Amino acid sequence: MSDLDDIRLDGLLATSARRHPSRPALTARGRTWTYAELDRAVDGLARQLRSAGLETGDRVGVLAPKGPEAVLGIYAALRAGAVVAPLDVADPPVRTAHMVRGAGISLLLASDRSLEGCRRAAAEAGAGPEPDEGALDHGLHRIRTLAPADRPAPLPAPTDRGGYVLFTSGSTGRPKGVLLSHANVAHFALWAAAELGLTETDRVGSQAALTFDLTTFDLFSTAAAGACAVLMPDVLRAFPRDVVGWLHDQRITAFYAVPSLYQGMLERGGIAQDFPASLRVAAFAGEPFAPRPLERYLHLLGDVPFYNLYGPTETNVCTYSRVPAGWTADQEITIGRAVDGVVVVDVLGEDGLPTDGTGEIHVAGATVFQGYLQDGTLTDPTRTVRFRDGVARRAYATGDIGRITADGRVFLRGRGDTQVKRRGHRIDLLDVESAVLALPRVTAAAVVAKDGAHHGEIWAYVQGGGEGGAAAEQSSEDITEEITEDILAGLRGLLPLRMLPDRVVLAAALPVNARGKVDRRALAARTD
């Protein structure tokens, strides 16, 4: 136990409000809150939530576009003692409802703009025709999804007093809720604030969705340092040119994003011609950075530190490396060493023993999550593993394949399962496949990540799916197009845009390998 184990995420905000009451804490939609103002607003909202019946350990979903309401809702629910799950307004209501039911969420918070969508998701989750609903301060609304008598019992300690849930793509077609304790996130947030040297004069640019683990840095490292979190409007995320303009306009000093966005800013955003002079530190995570663009960035950044952070949502960031200024594209890139004093990282071979060769990356320590919330239950996938120092620890097997050098640097070698990264988003191919198989008339399907010319794309090979009674005058080409469009339309109702397959291919039969299983490798290599 360290003295950090009692730390609360909303406490980071309260501490900075005492230390720097008049410093800016949050800038969003043209308005700035000081630490004192933000903390007072959070206090008031937390009181409103308690008087509306929220009890310690209840699970609350925050379904609001990225903006002040979402941040206030998250902090207020944390302060009220809830386990808080940020949710994405762009997700189909069916998927949101899976999360609500699966994580035992009894209350949803919405902004004016997301209220309608929130009602749809609540209805889809079985909240009943007229759920208990009410307006809160600062443009927030609450909708009850479970009657007080029906809400689940609090989770085991330490999350009986609140926590944080981030949903990721699971292999069963239902999103998995990654349950983190206050301390799991706080250990990361404090380490990152210190390592990146954040101070109260920093302006931290927050570009990712609040459902993405990158934003725990934006919110909580920023609060720990007394810096200002500057929220980028959601609509700019798809426009690298706008992101560059926003970095300039908002005089961002610290920025954390996925390589896809950095590359977009380089290729289409004009960042090389007009580099934001205010930037003092930058970091990336979520997927490997292509070597050439990375080398370009190191030139552009000059003395500005550029960090490579690695870690699945389940462990927060667990290894890091400051990319050396002289690094060139012909060198291998490391995800760095374990975060000192917080986690221990090792690579284990198929025999379950530490190996100097290639194996699965295992993580143990203060930032490792509590377990998955799925189908209403908490499952802890960690197990006790003996690391190479002889100490047995509660460890999470990441599914990432890599090797570790004698001096502790880790090099990634891909995945051992069906999880892929596309444009920085973590997608389990089986999650997409489950959605395809849930469509009427689909009899078989295989969803694969393509090799070769279509590398990085996700294709769905589908058997069946047709209406059966296509009009006689239609050409087979027209019918094929109609069926694939119908499949995509069906998927649109089940999956977020970021998870849709790039292409749907109708197949009379799926190829099988010698063991009689669908030959995914053959499908991945096929050019059609």
Add this chain to the structure above:
Amino acid sequence: MNTVEDLCTLISSKITWGRGEEPQQLRPDTPLLEQGLLDSLSIMQIVAALDARAGIVLPDAEIVAANFRSPQALWSVLEDIRAGAAR
């Protein structure tokens, strides 16, 4: 690509519509970004389709949120580009 309606059709073909959503409901003033209809991939597909089907090359500096907030906003940019090319 003679009218803003043609542009609506082109944009509509690059959106993955859900069941029960009517693609033809796209109107010149539909708030594309606010309604979350476009993502980075569909935006690049629209840019590519404008080039392939209408020979209009949208410069990088014009691929910004303000120009994609509605079909009408994008149509105004296309008209400006064509007027510039005709001059």
